[in-house]
Amino acid sequence: MSQASGKRALDYVPVFDMARLFTTDAAAFADFAKNEFGPTTSDNGFCRWALTPEIKKLEEAHFEKAKKFHALPEDVKKGFVSDAEQMGYKGLKTEAKRRKKGAIPDEKTYFMLEQGLGRTFNEVSRNVLVNKNTGKHIDDYVPGYSDSILDLMDARQNIAKRILEAVALYLDVPADSISQYVDGGKHAQRDLYYPPCQNPQKGVMRIDTHQDRGLLTLLRAENGLDVQDKNGVWHALETQQGEWISNGGLQLEIFSNGLYRAAPHRVRMPDDMAIRLQPRYANPWFGSARGETIIAPLADLVARTGQNNFPYAIRERSLASMGTRQYTDENEKLKKKLKGNAPQP
Numbered sequence: 001m002s003q004a005s006g007k008r009a010l011d012y013v014p015v016f017d018m019a020r021l022f023t024t025d026a027a028a029f030a031d032f033a034k035n036e037f038g039p040t041t042s043d044n045g046f047c048r049w050a051l052t053p054e055i056k057k058l059e060e061a062h063f064e065k066a067k068k069f070h071a072l073p074e075d076v077k078k079g080f081v082s083d084a085e086q087m088g089y090k091g092l093k094t095e096a097k098r099r100k101k102g103a104i105p106d107e108k109t110y111f112m113l114e115q116g117l118g119r120t121f122n123e124v125s126r127n128v129l130v131n132k133n134t135g136k137h138i139d140d141y142v143p144g145y146s147d148s149i150l151d152l153m154d155a156r157q158n159i160a161k162r163i164l165e166a167v168a169l170y171l172d173v174p175a176d177s178i179s180q181y182v183d184g185g186k187h188a189q190r191d192l193y194y195p196p197c198q199n200p201q202k203g204v205m206r207i208d209t210h211q212d213r214g215l216l217t218l219l220r221a222e223n224g225l226d227v228q229d230k231n232g233v234w235h236a237l238e239t240q241q242g243e244w245i246s247n248g249g250l251q252l253e254i255f256s257n258g259l260y261r262a263a264p265h266r267v268r269m270p271d272d273m274a275i276r277l278q279p280r281y282a283n284p285w286f287g288s289a290r291g292e293t294i295i296a297p298l299a300d301l302v303a304r305t306g307q308n309n310f311p312y313a314i315r316e317r318s319l320a321s322m323g324t325r326q327y328t329d330e331n332e333k334l335k336k337k338l339k340g341n342a343p344q345p
């Protein structure tokens with residue numbers, strides 16, 4: 001697939017040492033942002049990161065806890081529910097109901113929590129952590145779970161801020177132009193478990209084509225991830241075990257006036273039945289701006305490019321209910337309308 005672009009898949013999404021994000025040398029960071037990170041990732045928004053030993057340790061600690069959670073009896077897991085959409089535990093049946101008729105199988109279960117301001121959960125998530133049937137806290141079932149997930153979420157929030165600073169420096173706007181929306185934003189950690197897949201049908205997807213909605217997504221590298229480039233060509237993303245992937249979401253694409261793209265992507269189901277029958281875990285973190293934030297291109301970038309590619313300005317919370325596809329449709333409609341009204345040369 002990647003051959004179609006003339007690039008090798010491993011070159012297509014670069015890998016950087018995560019330690020480069022933590023440097024205190026401002027000039028070195030700006031140089032990295034402008035000359036390495038930005039130019040090689042802006043076309044698609046995807047980047048691979050080789051973990052520092054500290055981050056690796058922290059992630060592995062939580063990964064073990066997430067596995068223990070998913071090994072709990074279904075009746076216990078079901079007690080960690082929430083009325084808030086997507087929060088708490090969602091079992092196979094809940095997901096099946098959400099799936100549209102005839103849609104591609106995407107059989108997953110997950111446990112999702114949101115961070116509040118600082119190293120803490122938000123109110124909804126604090127409630128989720130107490131089992132509705134037994135009154136017991138999650139830490140009574142999986143000792144240390146709430147601490148390990150907060151450690152991971154907190155680290156990911158800081159990493160996301162640094163990546164967004166790098167994007168801003170690449171775009172030649174003040175470093176905090178986009179990262180300022182991270183503190184107090186809606187950041188969710190989703191501990192996913194995909195049970196063995198019995199479906200023998202070939203060519204199916206685990207997660208069908210979509211664009212992430214938020215600012216930035218961070219996750220442990222997984223096999224089967226395809227990224228669609230500007231020309232609509234799909235590229236298989238080759239990764240090494242233990243890496244993380246970062247990818248920009250629609251909010252970032254809008255803030256950047258389209259200069260930092262949020263590429264559509266999908267996760268293929270391996271055709272090999274032996275692999276399908278192995279259980280699989282994943283742990284994406286979705287970083288998003290605060291609900292009241294107006295998502296619109298930065299004025300500097302509109303002035304520089306001479307046009308606003310996202311005239312359909314919208315608050316984060318409205319974008320959340322609208323979804324990426326509907327937003328894009330409305331934006332395209334408005335763009336056409338504005339073009340029609342523009343004085344003809």
Ligand SMILES: [Fe+2]
Nearest residue numbers: 210211212265
């Ligand atoms: Fe995604």
